[in-house]
Amino acid sequence: MSARPTYSDEFKADAVDLVISSGRSPMSVAPEVGVSVTALKRWVQLHHDAAAGAGGRPDDPVDAANTRLWKPGRVKSKGRTIS
Numbered sequence: 001m002s003a004r005p006t007y008s009d010e011f012k013a014d015a016v017d018l019v020i021s022s023g024r025s026p027m028s029v030a031p032e033v034g035v036s037v038t039a040l041k042r043w044v045q046l047h048h049d050a051a052a053g054a055g056g057r058p059d060d061p062v063d064a065a066n067t068r069l070w071k072p073g074r075v076k077s078k079g080r081t082i083s
Helices: 009-022 026-033 037-053 061-069
Strands: 075-077 080-082
Touching: 009 026, 009 037, 026 037
Parallel strands: none
Antiparallel strands: 075 080
């Protein structure tokens, strides 16, 4: 059994940046940077969690769109207003 590889924080940040800036999935980026898909997904999730703890994910266009479009009290479900 081989030891699990370790990567520097800079390498992880660069890999996450490639996923976010290119709009590609971790599955398509992982082979390019030479890491497992699972590891890259975990790094991306940790990045998003850290950004959310620091006041949001400004690099996430879906999150930005949801924030812009969500207006409490305007969404109705089965005749009830959700706030």
